[in-house]
Amino acid sequence: MLKTRILTALVLAPLVIWAVLGLSNAWFALVLGAIILGGVWELGNLSGIGAVSARLVLVALAGIGLWLLFGLRAAAWTGPFLQILAAAWLLNLLLLLSRRFSPRERTGLNLPWLFMGLVALTGAWLAFVKLHGRADHGPQLMLFAMILVWVADSGAYFAGRAFGRRKLAPHISPGKTVEGVLGALAGGAVAGTVLIWLKWLP
Structure with a gap:
């Protein structure tokens, strides 16, 4: 495990540093968006979406959402919007810790888990893109x-x-x-x- 972490860091860290410091905000958003969409694919699997076609639709819709958010990233409402998302994620954390909402205790399609996962992924993408674009x-x-x-x-x-x-x-x-x-x-x-x-x- 430690060896894998070290090797991964040696390979990826220089690429990540170059991407953060060398890419324009638009290209940074595109590269980060591809990573986020990979997370959406895995989120679909974890949320009980077994069909590949359904997960492809989910990723496509998420991609459209990221594209729309990128066009609106400079809007005045995006700051308060991110604050609301952060508050929602803190509430979700409290629910998880209280055992009232646990992904491990559910079978089949887990819509709450899917929704909160999408909130976390898209919110993180928007926050990172706005920060990078300052x-x-x-x-x-x-x-x-x-x-x-x-x-x-x-x-x-x-x-x-x-x-x-x-x-x-x-x-x-x-x-x-x-x-x-x-x-x-x-x-x-x-x-x-x-x-x-x-x-x-x-």
Whole structure:
């Protein structure tokens, strides 16, 4: 697992950094959109959509939605819209943790899971595209955010492997632990502090 992570990082990290810093906002949105649509395909599978044709329709509709959002990304309402999506995702997190809404406890088509997954994927795409397109060092801010995520994910992995004892939410993800979360928070805090101290951002 660790070897796979390292090899993946060595191959993908330079490409991702180049894409974030070197591509225009339109091309960045297109590349990121392709990745998001791959996530929509997998979301359809996880939500119980077994037919390939139905998942293709879902991906096509999501692609049209991303295209429309890209044209409207500069509209004044997109900021409050993203805030509403963030609040909805926090509510979804509370429902998941309370066991009132668990994808593992349902069979067949899971419409709530599908809906919230689409909200998360399309909302993240719109937020990233808007951040990358900011006139005041948007690509650098985007890369800053991605580095925080990478370091936090690595912190969660190593802390969970070394100290993980208490399960965080086994009905959602059996492998996640409280110690892993603390490792992620610590890693993100250290990375953010170091990057700011180095005046990495212009």
